[in-house]
Amino acid sequence: MxxxxxxxxxxxxxxxxxxxxxxxxxEGDLGSWKFRRFQPVLDIEVWVEGNKGEAFTASYVTExxxxxxxxxxxxxxxxxxxxxxxxxxxxxxxxxxARRLAAESGYQVDEGKIGGARALTITGxxxxxxMWPAKKHVVKVGxxxxxxVPKAMVESYADRYPSKLPGGSLEGPLxxxxxxxxxxxxxxxxxxxxxxxxxxxxxxNKIKIPEKKVESTDGDPPDVDSRTESKPDADADSKPxxxxxxxxxxxxxxxxx
Numbered sequence: 001m002x003x004x005x006x007x008x009x010x011x012x013x014x015x016x017x018x019x020x021x022x023x024x025x026x027e028g029d030l031g032s033w034k035f036r037r038f039q040p041v042l043d044i045e046v047w048v049e050g051n052k053g054e055a056f057t058a059s060y061v062t063e064x065x066x067x068x069x070x071x072x073x074x075x076x077x078x079x080x081x082x083x084x085x086x087x088x089x090x091x092x093x094x095x096x097x098a099r100r101l102a103a104e105s106g107y108q109v110d111e112g113k114i115g116g117a118r119a120l121t122i123t124g125x126x127x128x129x130x131m132w133p134a135k136k137h138v139v140k141v142g143x144x145x146x147x148x149v150p151k152a153m154v155e156s157y158a159d160r161y162p163s164k165l166p167g168g169s170l171e172g173p174l175x176x177x178x179x180x181x182x183x184x185x186x187x188x189x190x191x192x193x194x195x196x197x198x199x200x201x202x203x204x205n206k207i208k209i210p211e212k213k214v215e216s217t218d219g220d221p222p223d224v225d226s227r228t229e230s231k232p233d234a235d236a237d238s239k240p241x242x243x244x245x246x247x248x249x250x251x252x253x254x255x256x257x
Contacts, residue, residue: 018160024056024081024137030156033060033077044082046097046138048089050178055082060153073145077153080140081161087136092177094133095169098122102170111170115155117163120170130154134161 021027028035041055058079065075084090098120102109107124114121119132122142129142130149139161142149166175 017162020137020160021081024054024083025058025079026156026160027058030060031152032063033150033153034063034066035059036061041080045080045140046082046090046093046133048084048093051084051086051089053082053084055080057081073143074147076143077141077146077150078143079153079157081157082138084136084138089177090136090138091133091164091166092175094120094131094138094165095175098131099170109170111165111168114149115151115153115158117154117158118165118167119154119158119163120165121149132158132161132163132165134164137161 023038023040025038026035027038035058037059039057041057044053044055046053060077060079061071062075065071098109101107101122101124107122110121110123111118112121113119114130117132119130122129122131127142127144128146128149129140131138131140139157141153141157169175
């Protein structure tokens with residue numbers, strides 16, 4: 001028993017990471033930030049296809065604001081932790097989301113180190129967040145009505161969820177990830193000899209239709225005016241055909257001697 005206690009103390013002295021919370025977020029006070037609420041979340045912000053995730057959130061309030069009884073947006077920090085079944089695609093889809101937000105008007109996305117962790121800072125529309133991917137997790141710390149995110153809060157969660165965000169993630173190719181699965185219709189299986197285009201990815205501006213060549217022909221028959229065509233005599237058709245009478249035969253008489 002003494003050996004086990006000494007081993008635990010030795011591991012803590014060597015700078016071991018605190019354990020990952022069972023329900024994702026730290027349900028306790030973190031320094032001067034007082035834990036106030038836990039809630040599971042149905043909406044997954046970073047969607048990874050084929051990799052199911054569940055999200056948890058926690059809210060923290062400053063000790064000073066709690067004592068005064070007057071709590072404003074700047075006195076609250078929210079933490080979202082999304083947990084996935086596998087590590088596949090988590091980093092890639094987190095970077096993809098950040099790039100999409102950076103391309104939208106109203107958001108500014110920066111990459112850098114905060115609280116010892118390489119993370120993405122997302123500012124805009126009256127809110128500020130620090131987000132980073134970890135092993136099988138995505139962590140987001142911040143809130144509305146804030147100009148910055150407390151480094152102490154980021155450091156507390158980064159110690160539990162070390163960042164896996166690569167440097168220069170906002171530029172260049174996306175981080176590696178699993179290849180997207182090809183959806184097949186059992187009623188219409190894929191035929192390599194007769195492939196069908198994916199109409200959702202077809203750019204109509206890049207489709208070139210070959211011009212049809214019209215060959216000129218010499219000696220075309222002249223147009224026939226229907227007005228000049230001979231028509232059958234209607235009276236002739238209506239009149240019954242007359243039978244021709246047989247002609248009388250002339251007898252030849254022999255001359256008398």
